[in-house]
Amino acid sequence: AQSVTQLDSQVPVFEEAPVELRCNYSSSVSVYLFWYVQYPNQGLQLLLKYLSGSTLVESINGFEAEFNKSQTSFHLRKPSVHISDTAEYFCAVSPLEGGNKLVFGAGTILRVKS
Amino acid sequence: KAGVTQTPRYLIKTRGQQVTLSCSPISGHRSVSWYQQTPGQGLQFLFEYFSETQRNKGNFPGRFSGRQFSNSRSEMNVSTLELGDSALYLCASGQGISTEAFFGQGTRLTVV
Numbered sequence: 599a600q601s602v603t604q605l606d607s608q609v610p611v612f613e614e615a616p617v618e619l620r621c622n623y624s625s626s627v628s629v630y631l632f633w634y635v636q637y638p639n640q641g642l643q644l645l646l647k648y649l650s651g652s653t654l655v656e657s658i659n660g661f662e663a664e665f666n667k668s669q670t671s672f673h674l675r676k677p678s679v680h681i682s683d684t685a686e687y688f689c690a691v692s693p694l695e696g697g698n699k700l701v702f703g704a705g706t707i708l709r710v711k712s
Numbered sequence: 713k714a715g716v717t718q719t720p721r722y723l724i725k726t727r728g729q730q731v732t733l734s735c736s737p738i739s740g741h742r743s744v745s746w747y748q749q750t751p752g753q754g755l756q757f758l759f760e761y762f763s764e765t766q767r768n769k770g771n772f773p774g775r776f777s778g779r780q781f782s783n784s785r786s787e788m789n790v791s792t793l794e795l796g797d798s799a800l801y802l803c804a805s806g807q808g809i810s811t812e813a814f815f816g817q818g819t820r821l822t823v824v
Binding site: 644704 | 747760770804815
């Protein structure tokens, strides 16, 4: 079984400041890791994913996440946030085998203030 | 390429009724998964269908059921609705196993 812990329920930050959203997971099997973003009244959009290879993965809008196997973490970072980054962010894992089944964390609301 | 389409977007039902939600995956995707999102429980996996077969199932009562058709479209049914079934129901489609899931905008179900 898998579980995901997002350590912060809300993260307030000023525009152009850096931000880190923390994610730790637990699993008895190898997993893929994902970050999804959800804007109000919308579905989930994939932000980035770690499947294999380089442990540092980047998205097209400046976010990056680093897979740390020893610490079972997959923290999300952005060096400079914008107002438009205000949203809820979900960390998720999915086992390598056995089909598509995402296990999500509780979510972190990122509030960017001007 | 069209995204994942869920219909209807909003639904209001009375306790005790049943409801059917529909999901059309991205063309070529054979996996369809369903999730329930509530403020209290967060995002929870309901079930996954692949090539018309249920491949995974979450911990929900038997009132929640689903199916997938030969064109990969999927339906989810909830019978004997309870107030606690009020939620955003999200459908996701994917090509294979655990690569990535593309989500629809969801169906907001309100049970009164």
